[in-house]
Amino acid sequence: MxxxxxxxxxxxxxxxxxxxxxxxxxxxxxxxxxxxxxxxxxxxxxxxxxxxxxxxxxxxxxxxxxxxxxxxxxxxxxxxxxxxxxxxxxxxxLGPWGTLIGVRPTKLVHHLFDQGFTDDQAEKSLQTSYHVAPGTARDLVAMARLQRPYVTRRGRKLALYVGIPYCPSHCLYCSFPSRLIGREGEAALTAFRDAVLADLDDLADLCRTYDLEVTSLYVGGGTPTCLPLPVLEAMMTRLARNFPEAREWTVEAGRPDTATPDMLAMLRKAGVDRISVNPQTLQQHLLDVLGRRHSVEAIYTMYENCRKLGFSVINMDFIAGLPGQTVADMQENMEIVCKLHPENVTIHTLALKKRAPLFHHELRASIPPAEETGRMVRLCQSILTGSGYVPYYMYRQKYMAASFANIGYALPGSVSAYNIEMMEERQSVLAAGPGGATKILCRDGHTLEKVYMPKDVDAYVQALAEKMAQRRRLCAIIYGKEDV
Ligand code: SF4
Structure with a gap:
């Protein structure tokens, strides 16, 4: 590529x-x-x-x-x-997206629905005003229609994200600025844990003050499950205590080498009901070159453990376009997925960013051409929809000339409200932890005011008090009685 x-x-x-x-x-x-x-x-x-x-x-x-x-x-x-x-x-x-360049094209469809457009009118508008291909326009409108109940009349209901920027090792393709857990000292981890707990308490206080209701929780990373069990348990217990009204609670347990039976049992006991098991691909030789440091078997064992523990939704993430990956590999992935039958499957396409180790690595030369990645994406779509999965949220991938999108599929009745809410930006999202972006929807119903936590763990710990004050001030302006 x-x-x-x-x-x-x-x-x-x-x-x-x-x-x-x-x-x-x-x-x-x-x-x-x-x-x-x-x-x-x-x-x-x-x-x-x-x-x-x-x-x-x-x-x-x-x-x-x-x-x-x-x-x-x-x-x-x-x-x-x-x-x-x-x-x-x-x-x-122009390609399937015409002149649409945003990463969230369904947002535009919701704006059309807001103006009273029917599905047919919205489809036509995408084709005539933005040169979107007919099939793409139809899929976008169908997806936005499915999302509609999740993006309207949200009132003071909101979502909460917790960022845990630690990983067991750096995957070759990933640009996420995580720290390696094995190199973190005990004092630094304690400071991180205490800061996140203080952050969560501050958010709970804001919710009480302004009568806000957190309806979905998402703990992402990084790899939250790579934290020592007592550290993650303290955070999970605090989340359960502070936000008992949440109806959906996801934790990314993306690396099976970190999701031990004890760790999974702790999450389930705390109340987590949606878990991400992220193989990315299921061929051992590919996992090895990508630096994933776990076996394919470990993924199956983890999946089985999640099933036994009774998580109501299991999500599996895959990436199309990994170095050395073939269409046959992706076919094998999807055949296995159909047998396992997780409630959610997310298909990403590799977007090579400059911060990813792969950007300057010799394996960059073995990234499949865009046409081949396109075949993988279409194959996934055809197998998943043929097996009863419905595409329910998406965002477009930057830095890919072929204009691919990342698409979340769900079995009927198992969509992730959080994923829709985050992507469509129609409601406020609170965020704790390094890199967290609190986004508060203004009274105009469209503009989002944001407060960003620093991405670096030390900087986050240092800046927490100041950032919490900034967040309080924003909530006072938007939810309180102060004039905007
Ligand atoms: S892909 Fe996941 S586990 Fe791998 S480095 Fe990125 S965040 Fe960490």
Missing amino acids: SVQTYTYDGPEGLHSLIGQVMAALGYVGGREIRDVGAAVTVRDDCGHLYLSCTFQDGGDPWFSEAHLLEGVRERDALKDCLLHWHSRFSGHG
């Missing part, structure tokens, strides 16, 4: 839009000379914007320039120009 970089020269205010468009086209921003595939320039000449771009793939450079006319929406025009130029340069047309 070729991951190319782009350069940008122009007004700073347009940088993030250019970044969004180029990410949707599969380009990573950067200054490296290696692999530069596009150079974008925006020139502001006395209020007139001129856009130019050179695409390059080893052959002759392909250059286009346009004057973004006044009177039309310049940002939309800029986006459309780049997308259309790239489609001509690549010869592949």
